Each structure stands twice: as C-alpha cells, then as structure tokens.
Amino acid sequence: MQAKANALSQGFIRCHDCGYLVKTVNQPSSCPRCDSPLHARHPHSLQRTTALLLSSFLLYIPANIFPIMIVNQFGVGEPNTIAGGIVELIDSGMIPIGLLVLVASILVPSSKLIGISLLLLCAHFRWQVNARRWTTMYRVIAFVGRWSMLDIFMISILVDLVNFNGVQIIAGPAATAFAAVVILTMFAAENFDPRLLWDNQQNL
Amino acid sequence: MNITHYDACPECDLLLNPNTASVGEKAHCPRCGLLLSRPSKRSVERTFALSIAGFILFFPANLLPMVGITMMGNANTGVLYSGVVALFNNGMIAVAAVVFLASILFPLVHIILSLLISGHLYFNSPNRYLAHWMRWMHHLDEWVMLEVYMLSIIVACVKLMSLAKLEFGWGLYAFIALIVITTLLTGNLDNDLFWQRIHQLSNRNNNAS
Numbered sequence: 032m033q034a035k036a037n038a039l040s041q042g043f044i045r046c047h048d049c050g051y052l053v054k055t056v057n058q059p060s061s062c063p064r065c066d067s068p069l070h071a072r073h074p075h076s077l078q079r080t081t082a083l084l085l086s087s088f089l090l091y092i093p094a095n096i097f098p099i100m101i102v103n104q105f106g107v108g109e110p111n112t113i114a115g116g117i118v119e120l121i122d123s124g125m126i127p128i129g130l131l132v133l134v135a136s137i138l139v140p141s142s143k144l145i146g147i148s149l150l151l152l153c154a155h156f157r158w159q160v161n162a163r164r165w166t167t168m169y170r171v172i173a174f175v176g177r178w179s180m181l182d183i184f185m186i187s188i189l190v191d192l193v194n195f196n197g198v199q200i201i202a203g204p205a206a207t208a209f210a211a212v213v214i215l216t217m218f219a220a221e222n223f224d225p226r227l228l229w230d231n232q233q234n235l
Numbered sequence: 236m237n238i239t240h241y242d243a244c245p246e247c248d249l250l251l252n253p254n255t256a257s258v259g260e261k262a263h264c265p266r267c268g269l270l271l272s273r274p275s276k277r278s279v280e281r282t283f284a285l286s287i288a289g290f291i292l293f294f295p296a297n298l299l300p301m302v303g304i305t306m307m308g309n310a311n312t313g314v315l316y317s318g319v320v321a322l323f324n325n326g327m328i329a330v331a332a333v334v335f336l337a338s339i340l341f342p343l344v345h346i347i348l349s350l351l352i353s354g355h356l357y358f359n360s361p362n363r364y365l366a367h368w369m370r371w372m373h374h375l376d377e378w379v380m381l382e383v384y385m386l387s388i389i390v391a392c393v394k395l396m397s398l399a400k401l402e403f404g405w406g407l408y409a410f411i412a413l414i415v416i417t418t419l420l421t422g423n424l425d426n427d428l429f430w431q432r433i434h435q436l437s438n439r440n441n442n443a444s
C-alpha cells in the first residue's frame with residue numbers, strides 16, 4: 032500500500048526549490064520550471080547532517096566554557112559565561128527574561144543537538160516509528176533554531192551601548208563558538224531530509 | 236510532456252491531488268500534517284505593496300538611532316549597524332559578519348527580491364531571472380532574523396534598565412514597523428501562485444520570440 036503513496040515510487044520527483052512535480056521517466060537533471068538541479072532526496076543528506084552535527088557538538092564545548100562577554104568596570108574585568116549571565120538575570124529578580132534566555136541559549140541548542148542526533152539514528156537504523164510524530168519533531172527543531180541567535184544579537188547591542196570610560200562590555204571568545212553552533216545546527220537541520228523517515232517505514 | 240496532474244508533499248513525499256484550497260482556507264498534508272498551501276487574496280498586489288513599504292521603512296530603521304543610553308553622566312546611542320561596528324572593533328570579525336548578514340544585508344536583499352518579483356508579476360513583464368530571484372528568496376527566508384533581533388533589544392534593555400537610563404528613538408519604531416511588514420509579507424506570499432505566474436510569463440515570452 033505504501034508503495035502507491037510515495038511520489039518517488041510512482042515515478043515522480045518534487046523539485047526542492049519550486050515544488051514542481053517532474054516525471055522521472057525522462058530522467059531530467061534539472062527542473063523545467065525553475066532550472067534548479069533535481070534530486071529525489073537531499074543529496075548525501077545523512078552524511079552532511081552528521082558532519083555538521085559533529086562540528087556543532089565540538090564547538091558547543093568552548094561555547095559554554097569560555098566567557099561570552101566581559102564586563103570591564105574601572106579596569107577590572109568580570110567574565111560572563113552563557114550560564115553565568117542567566118544566573119545573574121534570575122538573581123537580580125528578572126525571572127521571565129532569565130527564563131527566556133535560558134530557553135534560547137541553553138535548552139534550544141542542546142535539545143537541537145540531541146534531536147538531530149535522534150533523527151539521524153532513526154533514519155540510519157530504519158527505526159519503525161510514528162513517522163508523523165518524528166516529522167513534527169523535525170519541524171520544531173527547524174523552526175526554533177534561529178531563535179538561539181538571541182544571545183549573539185544581544186551581545187552586539189550591549190557591546191555597542193555600554194562603551195564608556197569607566198564601564199565597557201566586550202565580547203568574549205565563546206561568542207564566536209556559539210554563533211558557529213547556531214549556524215551549523217541550522218545547516219544540519221536544513222540538510223536533513225524528513226522524507227527519509229517515511230521511506231523507511233514498512234507499514235504505514 | 237512533463238506536466239503532471241499531481242502534487243507531492245515536500246516533507247513525506249505523499250502523492251497528492253493538486254490542492255484546491257480556496258482563499259482563506261488551509262490545505263494540510265493528510266499523512267504528515269504539513270501546511271501545504273494557504274492561498275491569499277490578491278497575493279501579487281499585496282506582496283508588491285508590502286515590499287515597497289518595507290523597502291522604504293528599511294532606511295529609517297537602519298539609519299535613525301534606536302536606543303539612547305545615559306550612564307554615570309555619559310550618553311551613547313545605538314543604531315542598527317553600530318552593533319556590527321562595535322563587534323568589529325572588538326576584533327570579533329566573524330560574529331560581526333553574522334550579525335551584519337542576519338540583521339541588515341539578508342533582510343534588505345529579501346525585500347529587494349520580493350519587490351523585483353512581485354513588480355514583474357504585477358506588470359506582467361517577463362524577465363529571465365525571475366526563477367533565480369524566487370529561488371534565492373526562498374533560500375534566504377530562514378536567515379532573515381529581524382524578529383529575533385527585536386527580542387534581543389528587549390532583553391538587552393531589561394538588562395540595562397536598572398543600571399542606566401534608556402530612551403527609545405525613531406529608529407526603533409521604524410524597525411518594529413519593518414518587522415510587521417516583513418511578517419505580513421511572508422504571510423501573504425503565495426508560493427504556488429508565484430511559481431505558476433512565473434512559469435506562464437516565461438512560456439509566453441518563449442512562444443512570442
């Protein structure tokens with residue numbers, strides 16, 4: 032039954048860029064409507080996603096260990112890590128904002144790393160799962176990723192505004208690592224093809 | 236020919252009958268639940284109008300001061316691009332580049348592309364780059380992060396509130412208006428319709444020549 036439902040097994044390829052459905056019998060290499068190269072599934076989806084994910088895991092360590100910004104007060108520098116900044120917000124009574132930053136800078140990136148790992152394992156080992164639920168998880172991961180840039184933008188605003196003789200905020204080395212983690216995980220989610228989850232299900 | 240009478244779901248590859256959702260309705264994939272299309276009324280005209288508005292708003296949002304700060308008798312103002320400059324002066328070149336792309340360059344390119352595309356469709360004038368522009372715009376979508384930047388402004392202001400006196404400038408209001416416009420823009424842009432119109436235009440052009 033499932034073989035009937037899949038466009039690919041019925042001899043169609045959907046253009047990734049414009050959504051045009053092309054018959055595979057003529058073996059066209061590019062889309063007749065928008066001219067972008069045709070692929071039934073994202074090329075090397077699992078390999079590319081794995082490579083991007085492993086790099087993000089590695090960079091995630093310096094992103095959390097090193098200071099993301101440094102507050103210089105009269106020559107004395109006070110380094111702030113990602114977690115330290117959140118603790119400071121919550122300590123000073125700004126609980127909703129503290130929680131917001133906690134979600135955007137810690138919960139989202141770490142659950143994204145775990146979520147993409149699970150998606151990769153599921154697609155690679157052909158786990159028999161509720162594909163609809165897993166596709167929803169993929170969608171959530173793809174949607175929330177960009178919101179982790181919150182911390183990076185905030186640093187750019189703080190570095191710019193708090194630049195006085197006595198007090199200065201400067202960006203720390205973790206900022207580069209963290210920005211790289213956010214971008215790499217966004218690319219990882221973009222390269223993962225959720226249709227692989229459906230291809231592997233034996234009984235739909 | 237390559238013309239087919241089917242569609243396929245982009246996320247689960249289910250073969251579907253072409254969607255017949257009318258304006259105001261939403262078509263979801265019956266298997267995975269993806270929102271397939273949400274036709275909107277007068278999509279080309281609205282996209283064109285919103286792109287013009289967005290393009291105009293882009294300049295005050297980028298050039299006028301957004302936030303003014305007074306701390307221990309010293310005053311300072313922040314503009315959208317001054318954060319990029321400050322990071323660059325800090326030696327954080329990669330981070331500065333990321334902020335510049337996501338908050339300034341990509342939003343601008345996105346608005347210009349949607350202005351070009353909807354303008355050509357509005358005046359029914361074919362252009363051989365229409366499909367390319369459409370593809371670029373589609374790829375840029377995710378990297379336009381104005382609303383994330385807005386949230387960062389709020390968090391930064393809350394952080395500074397107890398330490399300094401803050402003032403909000405016209406740049407911030409223009410920036411908020413720009414976010415509203417770009418959100419409406421993405422909501423109104425009917426991808427299927429745009430691709431069909433682009434295809435029609437290029438076919439007509441090929442037949443004419």
Ligand SMILES: [Zn+2]
Nearest residue numbers: 046049062065
């Ligand atoms: Zn295409």
Ligand SMILES: [Zn+2]
Nearest residue numbers: 244247264267
């Ligand atoms: Zn589907």
